[in-house]
Amino acid sequence: MSEIEFRGYSESPVILDKYSKEIDSALYKAISLDNVTLLNMMRYHIGWVDKHGQFGKPSQGKGLRSSLCVFSCESVGGKPENALPIAAAIELIHNFSLIHDDIQDGDLERRHKPTVWVNWGKPKALQAGNVMRVLADMTPKDYLSVEENFERVSRCSLILTTACLDMIEGQYLDLYFEGRTDIDTSKYLEMVSRKTGALIRCSMQLGAIVGNADHVTIDAMAQCGKYMGNIFQIRDDYLGIWGREEYTGKAVGNDIRKKKNSLPIVFATERSNPDDRKLLQDVYLQDQIEDYDVNRVISLLDNVNAKGYVQDIAEQEATLALESLKHAKMAEEFREDIKELITFLLYRES
Template identity: 35%
Template sequence: MTRPATIRDLVAPYVPDIEAAMRRYVPPIEGEGAAMFGMLHYHLGWADETFRPARQPTGKRVRAALVLMSAEGLGVPRERALPAAAAVELVHEFSLIHDDIEDGDRERRHRPTLWTLWGVPQAINAGDALFAIAHRALFGLADVGVPAERVVHAAHRFSETMVALCRGQHQDMAFETRLDVTPDEYRAMIAGKTGVLLGLAAELGAIIAGLPDDDRARYRRFGERLGRAFQIQDDLLGLWGETHQTGKPVGNDIRKRKKSLPVLLALAHPGPDAESLRALYARETPLTDADVERALAIIEQTGARKAAEAEMHAAYAEAEQMLDEVAVQYGEHAVEQLRHLVRLLQHRTE
């Protein structure tokens, strides 16, 4: 069997079922709520600005696919895990609607964001609706034969994760006005913003399969480590990613003064280089290309780039270790797709 060459190749066999499941729970554009549901269809890439059906750019659906990979590896039929996969993807999309408002982002996936078209109040409301729909999708597990106690446990973990997700976003926004953010504070923040949702996605498959607590925790830790590695890799790509692959200029995160892990590691380095970088970040005027080059050079000189790369590789290795432990108990077939995912993510360039 030929192994998938890209993340999209790996996820592609899952996407039609994921999309169909999401559409089952998101109401059609009709009736009294047509305008609000039209906004959701637009955000999800199913409609254009006039709410006409259209194929627009969507997310990769990696989080939803992770639910299915975990469940199917443990012998759960796909249809039994699809409500949870849809719930994870829908709540991720809810978080993007609110992120766009909170960050002031005017575009997502090369299209205007919801708030720029219909205003902040309506976008908040649409996001709230999607949050509720995601919970309704999760309770759809009961309709496909998942035992009630597993559905309740899944809902409990889902709600815990939402609180952690909001806490991570709170920390992220608080960091915007601070120049004294530490690397440890940043690690805690990304655990909430990225790690917990991937941890939930992996764990939900194990919950549906009825695994005991210790084994469910291994799946959760696998997803959390994967999320940490993924975010640090994003940080590195945001500084040194190739423009033709990321679609953004080299050093784009410096221009936006993002406090990513390599930047914070450099700022924590003793000596004049860190102070020079701090001064660039404190400047109120836009940074020039020369400023960006200087900042990138400082991050390299302090060893922060290599340190961040080492953390990323360590997190991927820890994720693989969790899979090794699962394989001992349930066989290599249980984690085969998850291993493919880890290895493809390690080599992504966008």
């Protein structure tokens, strides 16, 4: 594997900014309901309105998956606007999963504001997530207005649905792993490739299909997306323990309190001496983890240089992501854009 340097970290990668307005418009069109309460819940979660349904300063997410879909389409010679219906569907699936994740994890805040279930209760939040998922199935029909090839539209819908199932299976594995002490790196990476990688992989794959790329390029885009999903989740794991609260909105060591078997914990379990391994297991077997125990676990992670290991693994995945595009047919300017985005994913603070 060749050495690739990742420098020039930007907080606003071109890919995340370039298509944001068009994706927003497509997403706004996709979220259309007569039920005002459900409509406002979804708009609130995405970041368009406050809990009273009033428009104000947006507080949206990165739009990574939808942006990658449109980027992938344009980078292989397609018209970016043709990918917007599929990109909106991807964004709906991602956001439905976040609403449900917040309920499962009991998270009180997302993007520095109360989560949907905190404002409206768990039953209504579940329904809002469910509606988003259904709307995601309906949105690709708009692709028919620009692509009369029904077979291609059906293929895109099947790939998207399969990726959603893969993502949900990964989320289940993540929950199943909580509190367990027998998870190794291979099991962790399998979970990550589904939980986070499936939808990002699908985003780039579908963009290339909409852009009418050849099979080699479509496969290369999918592979790149898989590795980018791994990078994203590995960095999330890093931030879940060492991230600064002013950026993440969560306390240092938050994933330890949740007994998450994130990559730093898996690595420490494999590399620690028997006494430290027992300490880690004892902490994770407690009903509730207090600050004192969080600090002890962080100290244990420092002893095996888990922070450095996690970053090294992320950089290895970044190299694989770029190398996977070696045979993809795309202009050099787009290769530079994807490298900039990968660098952002490697070093982001939130």
